[in-house]
Amino acid sequence: MELEKASARLAPRSPWQAVDLGTKLYRQWAAPVLWVWLAFTLVPFGLMLGWSLLAETLWPLFLFWWLKPLWERPVLAWYSHALFAETLTLKQLFQRWRQYALPGLASQLTWRRFSPARSFNTCVWQLEGAKGEQLSQRLRALNSYPSNRAGIMTIVVLHLEQFMAMGLMVLLYTLVPWQFSLEWSDWFYDQGALQMAIASATLYLVMCVTEPLYVACGFALYLNKRTWLEGWDLQLGLTRLGRHRASRTGSTLLMLLALLLPLPEPVTAQPSPRNNEEQQQVIELLAGPDYMPFEERTERQWKDRDDDSDSWLEKFWKHFFDNLDDDEQQEPSDSPFDIPDAVLWILFWGVFAGLAIWLLIKVMDQLGLGSRNRDSTPVIPTHVAGMDIRRQSLPKNLRDATEQALGANDIRLALSLMLRSALAELLRRYPVALAAGSTEQQCLRNLQAAHGEPLPILYLQRLIQAWISTAWAHRPVDAETVRTLLADWEQISAEEAANA
Amino acid sequence: MTQPTTLADATRLAQDIEHHLNQVLIGQRQVVREVLIALVSGGHVLIEGVPGLGKTLLVRSLGKALELDFNRIQFTPDLMPTDVTGHAMYDQKSEQFRIRRGPAFTQLLLADEINRAPAKTQAALLEVMQERQITIEGKAFTLNEPYMVLATQNPLDQEGTYPLPEAELDRFLFKVLIDYPDHADETRLVNMVLDGTIRASLDVESLTPVTDAAGLKAMKTLSDGVLIDDEVLDYALRIVRATRDFSGLSHGASPRASIALARASRVQALFEGRDFVTPDDVQQVARPVLRHRIQLSADAEIEGQTPETALGRLLEQVEAPKQ
Numbered sequence: 171m172e173l174e175k176a177s178a179r180l181a182p183r184s185p186w187q188a189v190d191l192g193t194k195l196y197r198q199w200a201a202p203v204l205w206v207w208l209a210f211t212l213v214p215f216g217l218m219l220g221w222s223l224l225a226e227t228l229w230p231l232f233l234f235w236w237l238k239p240l241w242e243r244p245v246l247a248w249y250s251h252a253l254f255a256e257t258l259t260l261k262q263l264f265q266r267w268r269q270y271a272l273p274g275l276a277s278q279l280t281w282r283r284f285s286p287a288r289s290f291n292t293c294v295w296q297l298e299g300a301k302g303e304q305l306s307q308r309l310r311a312l313n314s315y316p317s318n319r320a321g322i323m324t325i326v327v328l329h330l331e332q333f334m335a336m337g338l339m340v341l342l343y344t345l346v347p348w349q350f351s352l353e354w355s356d357w358f359y360d361q362g363a364l365q366m367a368i369a370s371a372t373l374y375l376v377m378c379v380t381e382p383l384y385v386a387c388g389f390a391l392y393l394n395k396r397t398w399l400e401g402w403d404l405q406l407g408l409t410r411l412g413r414h415r416a417s418r419t420g421s422t423l424l425m426l427l428a429l430l431l432p433l434p435e436p437v438t439a440q441p442s443p444r445n446n447e448e449q450q451q452v453i454e455l456l457a458g459p460d461y462m463p464f465e466e467r468t469e470r471q472w473k474d475r476d477d478d479s480d481s482w483l484e485k486f487w488k489h490f491f492d493n494l495d496d497d498e499q500q501e502p503s504d505s506p507f508d509i510p511d512a513v514l515w516i517l518f519w520g521v522f523a524g525l526a527i528w529l530l531i532k533v534m535d536q537l538g539l540g541s542r543n544r545d546s547t548p549v550i551p552t553h554v555a556g557m558d559i560r561r562q563s564l565p566k567n568l569r570d571a572t573e574q575a576l577g578a579n580d581i582r583l584a585l586s587l588m589l590r591s592a593l594a595e596l597l598r599r600y601p602v603a604l605a606a607g608s609t610e611q612q613c614l615r616n617l618q619a620a621h622g623e624p625l626p627i628l629y630l631q632r633l634i635q636a637w638i639s640t641a642w643a644h645r646p647v648d649a650e651t652v653r654t655l656l657a658d659w660e661q662i663s664a665e666e667a668a669n670a
Numbered sequence: 671m672t673q674p675t676t677l678a679d680a681t682r683l684a685q686d687i688e689h690h691l692n693q694v695l696i697g698q699r700q701v702v703r704e705v706l707i708a709l710v711s712g713g714h715v716l717i718e719g720v721p722g723l724g725k726t727l728l729v730r731s732l733g734k735a736l737e738l739d740f741n742r743i744q745f746t747p748d749l750m751p752t753d754v755t756g757h758a759m760y761d762q763k764s765e766q767f768r769i770r771r772g773p774a775f776t777q778l779l780l781a782d783e784i785n786r787a788p789a790k791t792q793a794a795l796l797e798v799m800q801e802r803q804i805t806i807e808g809k810a811f812t813l814n815e816p817y818m819v820l821a822t823q824n825p826l827d828q829e830g831t832y833p834l835p836e837a838e839l840d841r842f843l844f845k846v847l848i849d850y851p852d853h854a855d856e857t858r859l860v861n862m863v864l865d866g867t868i869r870a871s872l873d874v875e876s877l878t879p880v881t882d883a884a885g886l887k888a889m890k891t892l893s894d895g896v897l898i899d900d901e902v903l904d905y906a907l908r909i910v911r912a913t914r915d916f917s918g919l920s921h922g923a924s925p926r927a928s929i930a931l932a933r934a935s936r937v938q939a940l941f942e943g944r945d946f947v948t949p950d951d952v953q954q955v956a957r958p959v960l961r962h963r964i965q966l967s968a969d970a971e972i973e974g975q976t977p978e979t980a981l982g983r984l985l986e987q988v989e990a991p992k993q
Contacts, residue, residue, distance in 0.1 A: 605986035605987070606986065606987055606988070606989045606990075607953075607985050607986045607987055607988050607989060607990055608986075608990060609948070609949040609950050609953065609990045610949075610990070611948065611949075611950045612950065612953075638948055641899065641901070642897075642899050642901075642902060642946050642947065642948050642949075643897065643944070643945070643946035644897060644899065644946070
């Protein structure tokens, strides 16, 4: 591998920058890579689709999907050569197929088929050709910390593939003329040959885009990991520097090696001014962004408990848990939180049990099993037919208030007061479910439906009739009728109170 | 023929018509009541229900009981506007253009499966419904009173249908939902057919006319005198206005709905034998007036709500009139 020929800059990158490089590789070579993909997959796909349609089964298409690691091999082979300025023809790819396609394929198609790092590990099998224990060691080394994020990249591309396939399928369904009676919903439960063909073709079309992209990203991650581990960038830098200096002194490389070697003492106590200058250049070169990419990183780590903390809360918890931990080793202390163990235990388990019960009640309420849900007693409304029937809104002495309204010849107000009082009292005695929009007649109907027709409800019926005649028909009842209704109400209230 | 002169007469007559129709259309009392309210209010009705529930029978019975002309148009995708309204044709004998009147020249027009015809043909009914006149070759023909369009649509078979535009929907006073009769009514219906009390074809020949166009006009005049209190009118308006910014509705009802609700409430009161409207009357007719004038928001539809459930919530939330 001649690193100097690499058409991409080999520098240590973060995994996401490496994936970015992969997408750039794909964009640069999208057309030739698509040809490679089509050359190796179009015929197998066509055969399997035909088989699938004839046999009316999805198994051949599943087989095509399962063989994805095999279809990815030629694409990777093409990328790996193209990066180092060698363009393989389709003929060469077919000729070398056995060399690059078979290493590690058996494991990739069986127990490693669902490996999330497939695109990364394929590079190891295919490009390095390692086997046995050596291969395992290579994989361990390349997959060592820090993570290369190949798994996450696989998940992202997988989603991309599914969403693109779904989107394309929906688009196709919308374009199918209605005479075909092809409903999108049918796809889920009634797949005819046409549906199957559409679904398979869309998935294949999407794979034409996602598979070369996936391979390119995996390859870029692989290059990046090797750059970090094997210092490819350093190697390239030194090579370039060596060539540059060779014509002048040929001593720079020696100086670099001397610097890089961990010598306990300098060889020369007083270097010459020229040597100093070169040494400074090398240091600057190595300190440059190509070789020492500094990056800020924030990490969270567990730290030991700070025993010297002055926080009273921390002291309390420390004391609390210490007490819970060791009953027998307890020693007398002068702590301000010197609480007996039993109290702490009760406190701890009390809070725990309380939380558990609260959580249980909430869950049962959510599931509709709670006692609150079983309680069928309706909530007494505060307003009926727009009338405020809360106790505080009602007059303390109904008779006085009614007489006052009658004195002012306001029959409507007098009846309104009586109706509000009667409703407030009756709904407390005979609860029913009512809404803000319930009319007075609805209220009456609900009361009759729920509680039949006891005397107070019959009275309410008379009162509502008088109210409707006055309020809505503009035919106010006379004052005597109001007084009779009032007297009847007082009598009913007295009887109800006596019975209670 | 009976012509009511007082409100009590009008109520009796309304109940008489209702009774006659219920003898023919068994198990659809609510539908009969709503169609009659719409007829007396001078409005049109959109009837929605699956086939076989007696929609055509209802209209035929109505025509027979009220001695009104009746025409039926089966709406199909190739129906042209002139097939509905009529057109001018050249008469070679007289060498003049002659107007051929379409089936819309009647008093009760059954527009069966109205949503099967394209928008252009549906729009032919707009002028008929709103202006009660038909213009052919620039000449306007006024239609006889009373005039009512009863359009039907099937809620299930939506393939190849053209949803009615909002402007046309708004011109229907009521949208009436016709559902299967309950078990007892269906048993009664089947028994009557088996006994020979009514024929299987459910013909309406046995139906005797109860009143005529003049009687209906008198009922309408009397219903105009039904008192509607300011508070009750305000309640009706609050219900309509609430549809415009109610959660779960993307758009609400127009002012035409407010007018329709007030008018229908009056007739409902008349049918109940009252000369005044109560908040209950408003609630009774609110659903048929509003259900076709509101549109559910996308999220409400996803949640599985229907216009009926949304209106139920709305009517619960709008406060009944205050004292």
